[in-house]
Amino acid sequence: MHQTLSSxxxxxxxxxxxxxxxxxxxxxxxxxxxxxxxxELAGRWELPGGKVEHGEHPLGALHREIGEELGVGIEIxxxxxxxxxxxxxxxxxxVIQVWLARVTRGEPHPLQDHDVLLLxxxxxxxxxxxxxxxxxxxxxxxxxxxxxIQPSPPLPTVVHNSGDNAPH
Numbered sequence: 001m002h003q004t005l006s007s008x009x010x011x012x013x014x015x016x017x018x019x020x021x022x023x024x025x026x027x028x029x030x031x032x033x034x035x036x037x038x039x040e041l042a043g044r045w046e047l048p049g050g051k052v053e054h055g056e057h058p059l060g061a062l063h064r065e066i067g068e069e070l071g072v073g074i075e076i077x078x079x080x081x082x083x084x085x086x087x088x089x090x091x092x093x094x095v096i097q098v099w100l101a102r103v104t105r106g107e108p109h110p111l112q113d114h115d116v117l118l119l120x121x122x123x124x125x126x127x128x129x130x131x132x133x134x135x136x137x138x139x140x141x142x143x144x145x146x147x148x149i150q151p152s153p154p155l156p157t158v159v160h161n162s163g164d165n166a167p168h
Contacts, residue, residue: 073105
C-alpha cells in the first residue's frame with residue numbers, strides 16, 4: 001500500500017504559484033517559465049512561484065516569489081481551487097496553491113531559477129511541455145480548445161536569460 005506524507009501524519013510543504021495572465025476576467029495568454037534549478041527540475045516548465053516560508057502568509061509569499069523570480073509586481077485574482085482543500089498535489093512532499101495574477105509593474109524577466117519565459121496564447125498551451133502534474137492546474141486557468149491545433153506556429157518567447165544573474 002502506498003502511503004503519502006499526510007497519511008503518515010507529515011504535512012506536505014506549501015508552495016504558491018501564479019498563473020500570470022493578460023486579463024484576470026478573460027485571459028488569453030498564460031506565462032510559463034523553464035526551470036534551471038534545482039538539477040532534478042531543470043528543463044521543466046512551470047508556473048512561477050515557490051515555497052512559503054515559516055510564518056509567511058501564502059499571498060505574501062506569492063508576491064515575494066514573483067518579485068524574486070520575475071522582477072515584477074502583480075495583482076492577484078481568483079484562487080484556482082485544487083482537489084485537496086483548495087490545493088494541488090505536487091508529489092508526496094508538496095502541495096501548491098495557485099492564483100490567477102496579472103502583471104501591474106515591470107516586465108517579466110527570468111531572474112532566478114529560470115532561463116526562458118513563454119507567453120503562449122491559450123490556444124497553444126497544449127504545446128508547452130508541462131509536467132503531467134501541472135496539466136490540471138494549467139487547465140484550471142481557463143478553458144482550452146477541445147480540438148487539435150494543427151499546425152502550431154512557434155510559441156512566443158518573452159526573454160532568454162544569459163545565465164548570468166549577477167548584477168553588473
